[in-house]
Amino acid sequence: MTAIQERTNLDGLTDIYNRYHLEEVADKWLLEAAHEKTNVTCLVFDIDKFKSINDKYGHLIGDDVIKLVAKTCKELADLETTFVARFGGDEFVILLRHLTSTEVMAFANTINQTLAALEIPIEDSLLSFTVSIGIATNRNGELNSFRELFKHADSALYNAKENGRNQIRLYE
Template identity: 25%
Template sequence: MSNAEVPREPQTFALWREAQDTRVRTRLGGIYYLLAWLLTWLFSDTPTELLAWGFTGAVFFALMFALRLLHRLPAKETPQALCTWLDRHWALVLLTALAWGLVHAWALSDPAFASSRLIATLSTVAFSTALAFNFSMRKGRAIAALLLLYLPGLLALALAWREQHAILITLAFFLSYLLLALKRSHREYHNTLTLELELREQQQSLEQLSRTDSLTQLGNRYQFNNLFPVLVANAQRQSESMSLVLLDIDFFKRVNDEHGHACGDACLSAFAERMRQVFRRGSDALLRLGGEEFGVLMPNTSLEQACLLAESFRQALAQHGFTVQDNSLPLTASLGVGCFDPQRDDNAEAFFKRVDDALYKAKGTGRNRLVQT
């Protein structure tokens, strides 16, 4: 999965990471329950007499293994879908743990398994160790799985206390160790997850900085160059309208020359804020393309709608201007507006040039006007 496909929202990312880790760590684990059962059965004293039970157990553990493999992650990685997937996958893990715990208890209490009793016990130790160190994402569920693996066997040993007390005490001590190890593994897993979330947040912040104009907090030319071709391609593919507004502050050099660059910067910030007030739809992308030139990308917007918004911006700016640092600045802007037309525009570059030509026509014919194309 590419970085673009990884969920960006922290809670969703944490669930996605847990689901990914759970699937990877349980993918092949189920086969060992099947192998452990086959060894416990086939090396028992009377495998032929246990033939029906042997095949039943083999089918059950093979089914659990197959269900783990077939349980794929949800296509829509929403928090609800990921939680549902995790609940169902853990249900398979817990059911398998319970089944093996019962197998272990059976092997400990039935004389028919005297020859393979050690195999069942060692398998229980192996499965529980894997659980403690590899499935600590959900501590409560991992503890439940450990208890399901151990308690049936410990009960069987307790019922034969005189003969089995040494093994019972040893397994009980090992279970207590695994519970402590699970607690530590759980803490380390979530510390690692927290660190990964912090690193992703820093990466997203740096990415946002690289795409944002530091003065106006609008998107910068880099973001425009990445976003504009994508929006044009989407509009062309889906046969939807896509408008572009280019704005240039008239005679901006005079502001810097007469009032200083600090005032000029404040003016650019005020201009950007005025743009946010007019082009405030969630789908509009506002950008500073460089110097005193700005742009607005307007998906699903006709030429008439774009011209209406752009003209209202131009008129309000011409009427009110800005008051910046106690300076009244009667600013105006020239605008070029166009809508993508596959019949006229071969690609995004051709569309941009057409609108840019309209902007320069507005500047060349007196400024403070809008030219549509």
């Protein structure tokens, strides 16, 4: 891949992959998983009450929060089994492949706990935040597209939001 192609696959703010490249990789991973009879899991998460962060501290601080989340997720990712992307706004997607349910939950808990422990200095205080995570797994190629998998994970995310935020929910 050329430097120009690589750059078009990256989100301008966070320097992690963008939504369009995510969809390309996801469909490829799902096709491979169908042939190999393996799992692909989609974690969809966003920053809880992000609008109030922007409203209280301004969009530049909001951007700092988004960049910190992206950087942290990228650092926690295993390049062999993990793909991290910004879906849009304060929403992120992490694809996981070849992991058991136990490994997926351990990874999701690590993301949740690590992000909740972060703080951004603002004037004379520190800003902390939490995330809500929705998870859906395509077992043995049962779903045909990333859109279906994402829809299930997004539904689980909304369930987490409706039930108090700062939690992980599985699509059932």
